[in-house]
Amino acid sequence: xxxxxxxxxxxxxxxxxxxxxxxxxxxxxxxxxxxxxxxxxxxxxxxxxxxxxxxxxxxxxxxxxxxxxxxxxxxxxxxxxxxxxxxxxxxxxxxxxxxxxxxxxxxxxxxxxxxxxxxxxxxxxxxxxxxxxxxxxxxxxxxxxxxxxxxxxxxxxxxxxxxxxxxxxxxxxxxxxxxxxxxxxxxxxxxxxxxxxxxxxxxxxxxxxxxxxxxxxxxxxxxxxxxxxxxxxxxxxxxxxxxxxxxxxxxxxxxxxxxxxxxxxxxxxxxxxxxxxxxxxxxxxxxxxxxxxxxxxxxxxxxxxxxxxxxxxxxxxxxxxxxxxxxxxxxxxxxxxxxxxxxxxxxxxxxxxxxxxxxxxxxxxxxxxxxxxxxxxxxxxxxxxxxxxxxxxxxxxxxxxxxxxxxxxxxxxxxxxxxxxxxxxxxxxxxxxxxxxxxxxxxxxxxxxxxxxxxxxx
Amino acid sequence: xxxxxxxxxxxxxxxxxxxxxxxxxxxxxxxxxxxxxxxxxxxxxxxxxxxxxxxxxxxxxxxxxxxxxxxxxxxxxxxxxxxxxxxxxxxxxxxxxxxxxxxxxxxxxxxxxxxxxxxxxxxxxxxxxxxxxxxxxxxxxxxxxxxxxxxxxxxxxxxxxxxxxxxxxxxxxxxxxxxxxxxxxxxxxxxxxxxxxxxxxxxxxxxxxxxxxxxxxxxxxxxxxxxxxxxxxxxxxxxxxxxxxxxxxxxxxxxxxxxxxxxxxxxxxxxxxxxxxxxxxxxxxxxxxxxxxxxxxxxxxxxxxxxxxxxxxxxxxxxxxxxxxxxxxxxxxxxxxxxxxxxxxxxxxxxxxxxxxxxxxxxxxxxxxxxxxxxxxxxxxxxxxxxxxxxxxxxxxxxxxxxxxxxxxxxxxxxxxx
Numbered sequence: 001x002x003x004x005x006x007x008x009x010x011x012x013x014x015x016x017x018x019x020x021x022x023x024x025x026x027x028x029x030x031x032x033x034x035x036x037x038x039x040x041x042x043x044x045x046x047x048x049x050x051x052x053x054x055x056x057x058x059x060x061x062x063x064x065x066x067x068x069x070x071x072x073x074x075x076x077x078x079x080x081x082x083x084x085x086x087x088x089x090x091x092x093x094x095x096x097x098x099x100x101x102x103x104x105x106x107x108x109x110x111x112x113x114x115x116x117x118x119x120x121x122x123x124x125x126x127x128x129x130x131x132x133x134x135x136x137x138x139x140x141x142x143x144x145x146x147x148x149x150x151x152x153x154x155x156x157x158x159x160x161x162x163x164x165x166x167x168x169x170x171x172x173x174x175x176x177x178x179x180x181x182x183x184x185x186x187x188x189x190x191x192x193x194x195x196x197x198x199x200x201x202x203x204x205x206x207x208x209x210x211x212x213x214x215x216x217x218x219x220x221x222x223x224x225x226x227x228x229x230x231x232x233x234x235x236x237x238x239x240x241x242x243x244x245x246x247x248x249x250x251x252x253x254x255x256x257x258x259x260x261x262x263x264x265x266x267x268x269x270x271x272x273x274x275x276x277x278x279x280x281x282x283x284x285x286x287x288x289x290x291x292x293x294x295x296x297x298x299x300x301x302x303x304x305x306x307x308x309x310x311x312x313x314x315x316x317x318x319x320x321x322x323x324x325x326x327x328x329x330x331x332x333x334x335x336x337x338x339x340x341x342x343x344x345x346x347x348x349x350x351x352x353x354x355x356x357x358x359x360x361x362x363x364x365x366x367x368x369x370x371x372x373x374x375x376x377x378x379x380x381x382x383x384x385x386x387x388x389x390x391x392x393x394x395x396x397x398x399x400x401x402x403x404x405x406x407x408x409x410x411x412x413x414x415x416x417x418x419x420x421x422x423x424x425x426x427x428x429x430x431x432x433x434x435x436x437x438x439x440x441x442x443x444x445x446x447x448x449x450x451x452x453x454x455x456x457x458x
Numbered sequence: 459x460x461x462x463x464x465x466x467x468x469x470x471x472x473x474x475x476x477x478x479x480x481x482x483x484x485x486x487x488x489x490x491x492x493x494x495x496x497x498x499x500x501x502x503x504x505x506x507x508x509x510x511x512x513x514x515x516x517x518x519x520x521x522x523x524x525x526x527x528x529x530x531x532x533x534x535x536x537x538x539x540x541x542x543x544x545x546x547x548x549x550x551x552x553x554x555x556x557x558x559x560x561x562x563x564x565x566x567x568x569x570x571x572x573x574x575x576x577x578x579x580x581x582x583x584x585x586x587x588x589x590x591x592x593x594x595x596x597x598x599x600x601x602x603x604x605x606x607x608x609x610x611x612x613x614x615x616x617x618x619x620x621x622x623x624x625x626x627x628x629x630x631x632x633x634x635x636x637x638x639x640x641x642x643x644x645x646x647x648x649x650x651x652x653x654x655x656x657x658x659x660x661x662x663x664x665x666x667x668x669x670x671x672x673x674x675x676x677x678x679x680x681x682x683x684x685x686x687x688x689x690x691x692x693x694x695x696x697x698x699x700x701x702x703x704x705x706x707x708x709x710x711x712x713x714x715x716x717x718x719x720x721x722x723x724x725x726x727x728x729x730x731x732x733x734x735x736x737x738x739x740x741x742x743x744x745x746x747x748x749x750x751x752x753x754x755x756x757x758x759x760x761x762x763x764x765x766x767x768x769x770x771x772x773x774x775x776x777x778x779x780x781x782x783x784x785x786x787x788x789x790x791x792x793x794x795x796x797x798x799x800x801x802x803x804x805x806x807x808x809x810x811x812x813x814x815x816x817x818x819x820x821x822x823x824x825x826x827x828x829x830x831x832x833x834x835x836x837x838x839x840x841x842x843x844x845x846x847x848x849x850x851x852x853x854x855x856x857x858x859x860x861x862x863x864x865x866x867x868x869x870x871x872x873x874x875x876x
Binding site: 003004005006007008100102231234238242245246247248253254255256257258259307308311312315316319322323324325 | 526648651670751870
């Protein structure tokens with residue numbers, strides 16, 4: 001077994017045995033639902049229902065009920081789409097990229113982060129669907145055989161690349177997540193006494209027996225899936241950025257977009273992971289598994305990606321001047337001093353300045369500060385997309401075509417509604433699924449568990 | 459264990475350096491291009507390429523600290539060794555820039571001071587330039603409104619201040635990292651380790667900005683009308699691959715001589731993974747920049763690729779991308795090839811030249827246009843710089859024990875087994 005250096009902080013606090021880990025993770029699933037959970041799922045379901053209602057109203061009436069107009073033909077719909085896809089980046093990054101980098105701290109957070117990813121991608125997929133107006137024709141987005149006459153997808157369009165990128169990403173993330181769940185479902189199955197849940201978990205675990213051969217295949221498959229998932233983490237948001245960057249609209253067309261969008265996505269994804277996990281660890285008493293060191297590591301990821309985003313903002317700003325192209329320069333001057341300057345400065349403050357607070361160890365290692373800043377970052381990242389999309393569109397080349405975007409109640413309702421659906425899905429997950437990768441955690445107990453490490457030091 | 463730099467290896471590097479010197483002198487004498495443009499352009503290509511390898515080593519060194527990585531601890535001294543070239547690379551860059559400043563060559567069109575003023579008076583062969591129309595003034599035929607608009611950024615003092623700050627910062631950090639590393643061997647403990655950890659984070663802040671701005675200043679400005687926001691990151695990924703290739707190949711050689719026994723196949727595998735991963739990162743960034751510019755096809759930007767793809771540079775340009783992307787992708791994707799020098803070495807040599815060609819094609823089309831010459835001079839200079847780089851690296855390597863014995867993660871690094 002590998003000896004872990006004494007300077008590394010333990011990843012599992014207290015004295016735990018293998019049985020304790022199982023008890024801590026499976027316990028909440030076996031017991032009755034706690035009151036807090038019931039209250040939260042009621043609230044989020046009500047919001048979700050309101051959102052579904054708004055969506056149905058939109059589909060029934062047409063997208064004229066959004067605040068879009070001839071000049072700003074894309075606003076909250078695509079903003080929300082990009083925001084949700086971005087959030088859906090952290091999970092796969094944690095489970096795939098951090099697996100390749102052998103980061104053991106990922107084991108405490110990968111399961112719930114990936115669940116969050118899957119739900120966020122589902123929320124993202126809602127928007128391209130409903131913004132077609134006639135959702136019953138959504139299958140036109142796929143290159144289906146030519147039975148529909150001469151209408152065919154446009155392979156030159158990044159929007160089509162998006163269809164492929166996101167559906168691939170979603171499938172791989174789902175498979176990756178599910179493969180990880182199999183041994184843990186088996187553990188729950190073995191614990192369950194009630195016959196029906198036992199049967200259900202038995203089916204979900206695909207008859208996992210825990211044989212060495214099973215583990216061997218499990219590990220190989222995980223590694224292969226991680227290898228496939230890693231380029232997908234890059235491709236999805238790169239292609240999302242190309243929805244904008246391939247056009248020649250000032251403020252959209254810039255070559256830094258692909259990597260900068262990826263970094264921004266990871267940034268917002270980690271912020272959302274923090275928001276959810278800081279609540280979850282308390283509610284499910286997982287403080288020994290997801291503790292301050294995990295939060296600190298995630299905060300470091302947030303500083304790094306936030307700073308990359310900051311460098312990209314400044315690069316864009318500088319090059320818009322350096323280029324000498326007056327449309328480019330105007331687009332950026334208008335961003336920080338035009339009618340949407342509040343959105344711009346909100347974005348700057350939340351995304352560039354606020355994460356810099358994590359340079360202070362006290363703030364980086366504080367649950368309260370992290371929770372507040374994680375929400376600040378998510379607000380900032382929503383505004384980033386809003387700034388990019390709406391401010392670049394509202395000034396057309398012809399001043400007579402200049403416009404303004406004002407969201408309607410349906411815009412707001414659908415956005416808030418997706419938050420409700422997302423939370424409902426996540427809460428359901430925490431109730432019925434093993435929220436920690438318990439079998440994986442057991443593999444690091446003896447090397448990174450606090451009590452074992454300390455004995456080693458003696 | 460200490461490395462001894464002597465015998466045949468040392469002789470070979472010296473022969474390469476002598477070859478480079480011959481190329482340098484012979485190239486200058488035989489270069490009949492205006493202002494010895496070809497000679498200076500190639501000096502910049504080589505100076506920057508090898509400087510960037512050293513710089514990437516500095517970056518990677520700091521990266522290992524801030525990520526608390528253990529696997530690389532046994533290789534740490536080699537990264538330090540590559541820093542030995544940093545001052546030499548910096549000197550070459552300064553010489554090229556200074557020569558440009560004094561109009562000895564014309565690599566940087568924007569260094570021509572006559573471009574910035576709209577009006578001029580000619581009085582008995584003496585031209586005086588004005589920004590506003592004055593009595594008797596005529597339009598300045600050299601005036602370039604696009605470059606003039608960048609005047610604030612390209613003003614002499616500001617340009618030199620930036621160049622000085624970059625080089626100063628890098629050299630100071632390189633010196634300090636080395637100093638602390640050697641100190642740790644003496645005193646041990648973890649305090650110094652955490653100090654380097656914090657300083658590495660600080661270095662990263664500087665590096666994040668400077669790696670972009672220096673590439674705009676020294677290379678992107680060669681095509682002074684052109685701009686690309688991704689340029690800096692793209693260059694950064696290129697230097698990173700080059701450095702990893704050099705590390706991998708040289709360590710394989712050192713191991714074959716019996717040094718670095720602590721570095722096992724697992725470590726080499728990890729380096730191979732980096733070679734693969736950063737090759738893919740480079741390809742991704744190359745493609746992002748290229749595709750977006752090609753797709754939108756606007757004259758402000760597309761000229762850059764037009765002058766590389768619809769000219770004599772077509773074959774090297776396309777081949778360079780294909781080699782740097784396809785070869786590592788197909789060969790290095792497998793675990794076994796990353797562990798097998800018989801597969802890895804040919805790929806490494808090929809893409810090392812590929813990434814040199816990348817830098818070559820950043821500089822040459824904008825300086826030699828469509829009358830470039832490629833000959834013995836270019837090959838000789840490349841080999842000469844290679845010799846100097848290896849020589850400096852191995853000399854620095856021989857000055858300290860190969861393993862940093864008091865590094866707190868050393869044991870983990872030795873235990874690495876995957």
